[in-house]
Amino acid sequence: MTERPEGESNRGRFVVLEGVEGAGKSTQARMLGEWMEACGIPFTLTREPGGTEVGEAIRNVVQDRPELSVPPETELLLYLAARTAFVKEVALPVLERGELLIADRFSLSTYAYQGYGRGLDLDEVRRMDRFASGGLAPDIYLVLDLPVEEGRARQKAAGKREDRLESSGEGFLEAVARGYRELARTDESVRLVDARGAPLEVHARVREVLRRELPETFVICKD
Numbered sequence: 001m002t003e004r005p006e007g008e009s010n011r012g013r014f015v016v017l018e019g020v021e022g023a024g025k026s027t028q029a030r031m032l033g034e035w036m037e038a039c040g041i042p043f044t045l046t047r048e049p050g051g052t053e054v055g056e057a058i059r060n061v062v063q064d065r066p067e068l069s070v071p072p073e074t075e076l077l078l079y080l081a082a083r084t085a086f087v088k089e090v091a092l093p094v095l096e097r098g099e100l101l102i103a104d105r106f107s108l109s110t111y112a113y114q115g116y117g118r119g120l121d122l123d124e125v126r127r128m129d130r131f132a133s134g135g136l137a138p139d140i141y142l143v144l145d146l147p148v149e150e151g152r153a154r155q156k157a158a159g160k161r162e163d164r165l166e167s168s169g170e171g172f173l174e175a176v177a178r179g180y181r182e183l184a185r186t187d188e189s190v191r192l193v194d195a196r197g198a199p200l201e202v203h204a205r206v207r208e209v210l211r212r213e214l215p216e217t218f219v220i221c222k223d
Contacts, residue, residue, distance in 0.1 A: 012095040016106040019144035022151025031203045039221040043100035049082035051090045058082040066164040072118035080132035116179025144195035148173045
């Protein structure tokens with residue numbers, strides 16, 4: 001990872017878990033939080049969109065209401081509105097205290113889902129996201145890399161009802177997955193993590209990447 005600019009060395013670290021539906025983000029976020037507790041590292045575990053009252057309300061519209069017909073541009077603007085509240089109310093206070101912030105999704109989801117998946121102009125999506133986020137960028141994105149069909153099979157086996165994004169179809173989800181892999185090739189803050197196998201196996205891979213990329217934070221954590 002790149003060195004931080006002078007003056008930001010006391011800011012907390014910001015780690016984001018990303019991936020296609022069924023890749024195990026929520027499970028890995030929880031396991032990462034348990035690891036941090038065992039290490040004695042102060043942290044906040046949250047999700048985005050969400051983490052704030054307005055963010056959870058927007059999440060209900062854009063994800064939990066599959067019957068709604070939402071144009072891609074509207075979808076983008078709703079996600080960005082939730083992001084602004086998340087940054088101001090959750091992310092910045094945690095990071096300014098010098099603590100670790102672990103989030104289930106952030107800006108990379110917008111690039112993958114609304115840029116690659118919905119076909120919106122990626123440069124414009126990035127420009128709008130910079131405004132909404134105030135330019136805040138995670139120290140590292142961990143993209144849980146899993147074939148779309150395997151993720152859908154996991155969700156079906158768990159009895160999970162499809163949300164509005166998941167019900168957009170196989171082609172949409174495949175475009176999102178391709179987007180994540182392309183972003184991993186072009187963005188130095190993104191790392192792919194093989195999400196196949198049991199949760200503990202994937203968690204071990206997550207630990208390995210964090211120790212390698214952010215040693216000053218995670219090297220003290222033992223197995």
